Amino acid sequence: MGKTMKALQFNRPTKALKLTEIPVPQIQHGDDVLVKVVYSGICGTDLHAIKGNYPTAEHDVTLGHEFCGLVVEIGADVKTLKVGNKVTVDPYRGCYKCRYCAGGNPQFCMHEGPRNALGFFLDGGWAEYCVAPAQQVHRISASLNLGLDLACLVETLSTIQHGIDRIGVVPHDANVLIIGAGIIGILYACIFHLHGHKSLVVSEPSAERRARIEVLELGYRALTPDQTREVMTEAARDLDHDGLDYVIDCSGYAPAVEEAFQWLRKGGHLCIFGVAPPTAKISISPNQMFHKELTVLGTLTNPFCYPKATALTAALGQRYLSYEKLAIETFELDQYETALSRLASGVISKAVFKFPE
Ligand SMILES: [Zn+2]
Ligand SMILES: [Zn+2]
Structure with a gap:
């Protein structure tokens, strides 16, 4: 044997x-x-x-x-x-x-x-x-200096890498809302921070999860859904100046996605990463999609993403990915x-x- x-x-x-x-x-x-x-x-x-x-x-x-x-x-x-x-x-x-x-x-x-x-x-x-x-x-190329502890996150980051490939280049004057601060929402926030983005809000009902955003010291606001609604209702008075360019759903919670749609400004993108139940529906306005030239996109798994995601994991490194912080x-x-x-x-x-x- x-x-x-x-x-x-x-x-x-x-x-x-x-x-x-x-x-x-x-x-x-x-x-x-x-x-x-x-x-x-x-x-x-x-x-x-x-x-x-x-x-x-x-x-x-x-x-x-x-x-x-x-x-x-x-x-x-x-x-x-x-x-x-x-x-x-x-x-x-x-x-x-x-x-x-x-x-x-x-x-x-x-x-x-x-x-x-x-x-x-x-x-x-x-x-x-x-x-x-x-x-x-x-x-894993030795030049990346990537330990196996962090390399274990490559699979997760490879699915996010595909999302980033789908979303494309996000300009630095973009306003971003991430819905959900589970590990996926947190990692998206880390990547935006790595790339130098300043204007990002994370909406998350759990205090425990919001605290994980604070620990990372990204300078991003982690708000409850009520606080997000308050901030965005104010912003919606002048969408051209204060509206969102990217809503990235990492929650799969359809009502939150539907609500955020109205806060997109012209040229905005609604990006669906979270897995909503098959029966969940949202209602969006084709009229708004037309006038604002909005984009709705989904992102599934990680095609051809492993080499890029491995380098991304190394670039994030312990600054963002230490087990303690996450x-x-x-x-x-x-x-x-x-x-x-x-x-x-x-x-x-x-x-x-x-x-x-
Ligand atoms: Zn998994
Ligand atoms: Zn095939």
Whole structure:
């Protein structure tokens, strides 16, 4: 019998999450890479998945889609990586042949997509080892000086990187409203700050989450939704001067998105990052869209974003991403119950499993 490892596996039919001992996965294809996991994050999506509210395999599967580590073995055809490389692993892939992939949008792939995502349908990173195709494994260049603790945030930042690619260049005289100060809203605020933007407001009902914006000392106001309404109602008296250029929803809360739409000034953008329930609706005025030339855009996962997001993570560095500032807590794999309950209760913004190197 070969080597075994600890893995935290989910079984969707029974909704059971269990820590188990399974064989270390083996390289099966020429382009496979065996990664020794060092840091592996837990995010809100995982909490949904464990409740059975997010698609995952119908059999035992190791969850975990935000991880990084070290290459310990490579298949015969792997040219881009060497044993010992520090790497991040992109959980998603496209077929790179269908019309969407060919058009540069593997996030819409008709053949791969979520059904072949690591940590949802294929074994992911809540285990000591994971096998992934080389195409999904990205070497962290030594020149970036990026530690694996922060590299664990590359997956999250890769989805934000796609949002930034979709939004395009934001001029420095823009007024920005971010709805929601969960980890995504906080990271968007950090990136705007890194890029030198001064005029940004974060709207967030939870005092705990607002305090995380204060801790980062960005000089941005973190307001309750009532305070935001007050400030923006005042601004709406003279939208051309004080209106918003960008509303970035990181909450998925439709009423807040609908309300913010009226505060956009001419040329404004409404950017949907938050995942609203499928049945949620907002009502917006086509007349206003016409007169103000408004743009509404969505942003899904992270097509081709890993290299850029890795450099972005390094650029943000400890100044913005230290676990202490972001209220990220590390756990050992067998502390998973505590990790999940602390994340679900909101006392931390993210939980991360740390494995011995
Ligand atoms: Zn995630
Ligand atoms: Zn495709």
